[in-house]
Amino acid sequence: xxxxDYFDRCYVVNLPERADRRREMQQExxxxxxxxxxxxxxxxxxxxxxxxxxxxxxxxxxxxESHHRILRQARTEGxxxxxxxxxxxxxxxxxxxxxxxxxxxLRTNDWGFVYFGHxxxxxxxxxxxALLQPYSGPLMTTHFxxxxxxxxxxxxxxxxxxxxxxxxHPDGSPMHVDGAYSTFRKQNPDVLTLITVxxxxxxxxxxxxxxxxxxxxxxxxxxxxxxxxxxxxxxWKAGRRSP
Numbered sequence: 001x002x003x004x005d006y007f008d009r010c011y012v013v014n015l016p017e018r019a020d021r022r023r024e025m026q027q028e029x030x031x032x033x034x035x036x037x038x039x040x041x042x043x044x045x046x047x048x049x050x051x052x053x054x055x056x057x058x059x060x061x062x063x064x065e066s067h068h069r070i071l072r073q074a075r076t077e078g079x080x081x082x083x084x085x086x087x088x089x090x091x092x093x094x095x096x097x098x099x100x101x102x103x104x105x106l107r108t109n110d111w112g113f114v115y116f117g118h119x120x121x122x123x124x125x126x127x128x129x130a131l132l133q134p135y136s137g138p139l140m141t142t143h144f145x146x147x148x149x150x151x152x153x154x155x156x157x158x159x160x161x162x163x164x165x166x167x168x169h170p171d172g173s174p175m176h177v178d179g180a181y182s183t184f185r186k187q188n189p190d191v192l193t194l195i196t197v198x199x200x201x202x203x204x205x206x207x208x209x210x211x212x213x214x215x216x217x218x219x220x221x222x223x224x225x226x227x228x229x230x231x232x233x234x235x236w237k238a239g240r241r242s243p
Contacts, residue, residue, distance in 0.1 A: 021087035092200040112191035117144030117201020138182040144201030
């Protein structure tokens with residue numbers, strides 16, 4: 001059993017010019033048993049804004065608007081739930097082995113958010129991955145998470161409200177999307193959040209579209225060598241996580 005047995009749609013957020021990340025993500029998805037498929041697992045064209053506006057940075061705005069548009073599209077299409085992945089995601093092999101138990105947890109709970117990847121360092125006593133519930137603290141990163149349609153309306157209203165407020169507003173204003181989700185969860189404590197323990201999704205080392213690139217990312221030959229080194233490092237780290 002894979003996550004496709006439960007989620008209506010899986011989106012992979014990707015900038016068109018990042019063919020390198022698409023290739024690497026395609027392999028990640030195949031190994032996880034959730035390959036690209038029309039209407040099920042699809043690329044979502046990331047937003048590249050022309051300026052930061054009221055956001056902390058250009059990248060923060062692009063990320064926020066990309067995830068915002070995914071939510072609007074999911075609601076418009078009447079999807080029951082969505083799984084969102086960023087194109088630098090690396091999926092822990094243990095996810096496929098424990099997907100059935102996690103899906104059963106989702107089916108038997110009125111959840112709002114589920115994070116398969118996050119920055120928390122936690123472990124279960126047995127060492128086997130599991131969904132921990134409920135989780136109420138802040139969460140960093142949005143590279144591998146799911147949202148239930150039960151909160152689409154409330155969440156979209158919240159995102160729209162953030163965009164109307166000036167920076168520093170006590171109820172929230174334009175911010176990084178992971179901060180927006182954490183703020184929403186804090187203001188809506190009835191929304192159940194589940195997280196995998198330990199995290200089953202990391203971020204693959206690759207050239208960034210958000211932060212200034214290093215000198216070797218600006219030259220084609222060096223860029224390819226740097227990409228190869230990053231892939232080797234990511235695979236090595238993934239191998240260390242495997243049992």
